[in-house]
Amino acid sequence: MYIKDLSSISPQITFTDEFLNGDFKIHTNTFYSAIEPSYSETIPSSLLRRMGKAVRMGIGAAMPLIERNEKLDGIVIGTANGGLENCINFLNQIIDYDEGMLTPTHFVQSTPNALAGQIALMSKNTGYNVTHVNGALAFENALLDAMMFLELNERNSSLIIGAVEEISNYNYNIDQLANRYKEECVSNDKLIETKTNGSVCGEGSTMFVVTNDSNNALAKIVDLKQINFPTKSELEIKLNQFFIDNELTLENIDLLVLGNNGDIQFDFLYDDVKSFFPADTEYVYYKNFVGDYRTSSAFALFLTTHLLNGQLLNHAGIEGNLTKIPKTILIYNQFEGIQHSLILVKSVEE
């Protein structure tokens, strides 16, 4: 499966070239909010008013791709929580008004599939349409779905795929109660090295056009694998199996893109995985750009695609060890040691 185009709205200025040109936004709040475009050119104002942030960011990231790419055969979205702000607003009304007569807007906007439905509606796309909500693997499941769709369809098929997650007071509160976020403020350029409990919440939407045709492609997604509830030895066995399945050795990886989020409880898992590779294997982090959220691996793939095309090498925000343009990248992310994912991406030159 090939990436043909991409677009992102994130806590960095990714909806224009500013981020690619070297701009690095520092966030110092207890969460890292997305920097959003005005949307005035992509979303009619009457629609925009009714949209929650998740749907808004998702549409904002998807519409430029729809304008630039003809003939899309469907829409596949990954989101752990969808429009949670609308969801809990509706819930609050239920309780506060003792189940009185409510307006349906929040309810309709709150369903996780509202974004994929809205993209279909705005682009008049009656093709394949699915939303995956499998927690921290929601985006990976969307990738897998797209990969199977393209394998089973004729050449030149293409899909828009992507992910969205929004910060709301409510999911922040719930995850805070579950001890998932840091108590102290940590700026994003210091996030990875904090080594305290929890991470910092981020948000955003990243969208891709994927096809089964290598013409004009930006990157090739070779394979992906998910691993659930593994022990350390199982993680190593399954990672090795993934390399055998793809006829690669660990030495073939030029760069690891790692999901470290500064949470001392789980960051050792990235060290474990890194230790399986030769000591001089280069690596970069990505959550220092966008914070942590369930579908942040979509941003990792955004970063990866640009790195494979020789961009961002000297970017001020790059943390890790990166000296040369990589050709083969492995993205590794995990959530609380429960859901792990590997995404193998190669440059397109042959």
Add this chain to the structure above:
Amino acid sequence: MQKIFITGMGAISSIGSTVDEHLNALRSGKCGIQKARFFQSRYAENLVFGEVPFSDDQLKEINNITRQKEFTRTTVLALNAFKEAIHQAGISAELLKSDRTAFISSSTVGGMCYTDELYSDANLKAVPSNYVRSYEGSDHTLRITKMFEIGGIIDTINTACSSSANAIYLGARLIQTGRADRVIVGGADSIAKYTVNGFNSLMILSDEACKPFDENRSGLSLGEGAAYLVLESEDSAYDKTKIAELTGFGNSNDAFHPSTTSDTAIGPILSMELALKIAEIKPDLIDYINAHGTGTENNDITETYALNTVFTKVPPYNSTKSYTGHTLAAAGSLEAVFSLLSLKHNELYPSLRCENPIQEHNSKPISHFCKKELKHVMSNSFGFGGNCTSLIFSKCI
């Protein structure tokens, strides 16, 4: 292309906690929609629901998980149906751990079924509830995955009311593309203040038990439940009793409105046509259709229009939501179970309470129980967000 066989089924809803109990209820025309006994809401007084007739504690006792405080009703319903399905298919504990065994589930309300606890936790009203780590849509999937140490691909889908039909579709493609040998597919949802108030705000809940395809229908009745199928490749299923073959599936978006289907029913028509194309059969070979049939003004007229567009002569059809109410994410897989029961036993079950069939288009649902030799059956699921999915099951030859 790899064939996909169904080797196991599990179901729980207001009309039964096993597949056999569902079969008896369908044969005897027993409706599960009535006053709620356990659901707490001001609407429990004046509306009727397809409620599973057990309390949360009873459900946990039945499933031997009384100590798992963080398990929600959605999770326990899912567990109940999951266990029945793997038992029938003879999937051993060891086989579940194989990386060739996948689990694709779905839910809409998911862990948010405890609306009051979620309100408290989201607004920091009190000490964290038992469910603070249970609210996400994927919660039930992950708890079952952990419990059975399922080794293969795991996913949770939410395409509203077509969720579990898409779980079945995705599972089928895992087998077709060689990524799994066996997949447990389906979905679960429980009645929640969240969905009851949501559908009520759209003014599509009926005061009385829903009357799908009736001229005087007044909306849908909400239900709850869970259903799972075991899909297996030919090699994996070779020595097993095969219930049927999954031969067709189609997915399309109506691209019209967030919560209603277009008058021209583009999405429903496309999903049915795609399923027929994949199954490589002509429309006139479909012997029975389990319709989406919610009982809302919009769904039933647009679905009737779609059926009359796709089929020159509309095959016998019913809405089994007239028995169970609309079980949301579970509806696609629950109705797949009902379609498979029809197919297996060569029986058609009546659509309940359709006294004056929709006059337009001159077609009416099955009105009484009858025996009929069936070869190919279709099941439709259409959801908010324009998400339409059709499945075709065929007798094994």
